[in-house]
Amino acid sequence: MASRFSYLRMNPFDFHKHLINNYILTQKGATKLLQRDTSRDKRDADVIRENHKFLWDDDEEPRTWEERLAKKYYDKLFKEFCITDLSRYKENMFAMRWQTEQELVVGKGQFICGSKHCAKDEGLRTWEVNFAYKEQGEKKNALVKLRLCDKCSTKLNHRHKKKEIKRLSKPNATASHSSSSTHSCDRTPTSTINESSDDTNESRKTPEPEESDIWRKPVEVEEPSREDEFEKYLEHLLL
Known part of the structure; x- marks a missing residue:
């Protein structure tokens, strides 16, 4: 009876611990029953890996929080150059991914070789690759x-x-400067010859009176005599 009254005085949590300690944990290895099942636990990296896309469409909207997390990670990547894994190049299989912010800062993939396991920065060549991959089946x-x-x-x-992709070679500045100087030298004597020929032609021409000189002189008009005026007057009367 005493034990019964002691159970009644316990709160639900203490009574639960009493039952667990006295009836469940009495067997060897029974503590494993209290461990939480972590087989279905996922980290953020696992969620991004499952929902990641190499290319997202501009008008594509994520539908779940997992896709939103993957899209947020995708927006932080830099998509000018790729980082590749050439460890299985003999099988004609290559892995590609975009640059991260840290790789962009140090120049990995642009000024340093874009291979995952290479750090050379000399003699780099740019290649355009049609990357065929399988994504979500x-x-x-x-x-x-x-x-x-x-x-x-x-x-x-292989x-x-x-x-x-090769850069176009720029024309040599010194060559263009020398060619322009030669052209200018060739043009100068012709201009002097033309000027001298124009001078000789002008000297050979006879001076002609300008049209403006005509208006500077007064116009000379002959005044009619009285007889002429009288004859004109009679002609008007006889008409």
């Missing part, structure tokens, strides 16, 4: 740019030659 393609050293470029083109 769907086959997709994307044109990406890679900056690789000579050794990594050989691995990239089976198929990729398209190399």
